[in-house]
Amino acid sequence: MKKCILAALCVCAMLSGGYTQAEEAYPSRPITLIVPSSPGGGADFLARFISPELARLLGKPIVIENKPGASGTIAGSMVSKTKPDGYTLIMAQAASIVAAPYIYKHLTYKPLKDLVPVALVAKLPNILAVNAKSDIKSLAELIAMAKAKPGTVTFGSSGFGTPSHLAGEMLQEVAGIKMIHVPYKGAGPAANALLANQINAMFVLSSTALPMLSSKEIRALAVSSAERSPTVPDIPTVAELGFPGFEVNSWFGVFAPAGTPHSVIEKLNTGIARVLKEPKTEKAFKNLSMDAGGGSPAQFQKFIDSESQVAERLINRSGAVAK
Template identity: 70%
Template sequence: MIKSFLLALSACATLLGAAAQAQESYPDRTIKLIVPSSPGGAADFLARIISPGLSHLLGQTIVVENKPGASGTIAGSMIARSKPDGYTLDMAQAASIVAAPYIYKQLPYDPSKDLAPVALVAKFPYILEVNAKSDIKSLADLVAKAKAKPGTITFGSAGLGTPSHLAGEMLQEMAGIKMIHVPYKGAGPASNALLANQINAVFVVSSSAIPMLKGKEVRALAISTAQRKASAPGIPTIAELGYPGFDITSWFGVFAPAGTPPAVIAKLNKSIAQTLKDPKVDEYFKRLAIDAGGGSPAQFAKFIEAEGRTAKRLIVGDKAAGAK
């Protein structure tokens, strides 16, 4: 009896020792970073900006893989089913974490239970844009046209339930107008639709919007944050144009499958924080009006809880933003 107990105890100690050794040696192979949108979107931009520095710090290759669709929930579902070892990560967007539970009746995963927050990476403002050839010259023009012919003005978004969609819904409510929402599989396709004159307007994340503005193919009407941005000082806020309280940003963060060892999550969090402080990354962010993230996994989790309450209010408690 005692001999069997000692053998079992020895086996348990061996397993624990092997697990600890595996965590200490992490990572020892390629890491896959899943992007929940098509190339050209904010998540894709972020993943490709931070992956070189992250790869250098971790000593392993970071492979960026695009898995667009269903406002990021396809990628979220994939991560939720992955082995919790830190080798498959998700550059998740706000929609798939805080909005999806209130939009999809049969979501194949529970963000609060199946995904582990690793690090908040960045927050992006949105810029409301129209095609440069459009006769809509200002936000006032857009609102006037929408009021004159309700249901004829179209606005695109990066997908159902994304902050770009909710920004459009909030504008409709505050301005007392009715537009037609056209969801796309990411910011890239939505921007392309605007350039092709397939939609009248779109809320585009700053990382995509500012380069487009420099090309003079689009016209900026307003920015979604409460304050103007230094990298786009000439773009007024929606709040200052007559809609006080309008303030919506999009955020992105890295998530791992639930059950990933805390030591692995801590190492990833530290490496991401260091990468965000890199002068080249900082310069990119400032030029594109992006606010860098940071903080511990616990702080990120608290941030998500607060964002979840806001999403619930906009989607479930707000008739104008009835995204369901």
């Protein structure tokens, strides 16, 4: 009997040692990084930008796969159901993580539970803008118009639950105004509507707004970040224009399926952090008005928890639910 117990303990020790070695050997094959949008978007740019250097640091290739649809939830569902071994990751955006649970009532997975944070990659402010031909010259004038004609001023967004939508909801909340939300299927159609003067205003992703500002096609009223953007320092924040605490940013981060070994997540986090500190990364991000992420997985989780609370409040306020 004692010999059997001893043999069993030896087997367990061997298996435990083998598992530890397998974790230490990560990665031993290519990693797939899923992008939940079409090529050319913010998530796609970031995934393709950080992957070459991250692959070099990890010693294995990183394959990018685009799987767009349903505001990123199709890709999110797929990744959440893959083996939690660190070989399938997703470059998710804010809406698909913190807003989707409150917009889509019949998701086949729980974004906040079935995906775990690996690293925050980038944060971007949104620029509140109007068409260059608009009579609105300032945030104060936009608010005055909305108060004078409740329910007639329109603001566009790239879809329900996106930062551009939530920023518009927060502005209504803090300013005590009522505007009409006009959601579009993506940032491109929404920006085109602003350029065509079909909507009164919109919180535009900074990387999208910068070219339009340079060509004088739109007029900036304020930025949604807590501090002014170094790229456009002349544009005031909504907070400093009379609404302290106002902050709604777009952000992107890498996530893994729940259950992924902690050691694997830490290794990925360390690698991404090194890529984000590279001079070429800082230069590229600055040109696009992006702030590099970084921080530990735990810090990222705390940030997500805070963002989720805000998203839930604003979505409930708007009554937005996907059909």
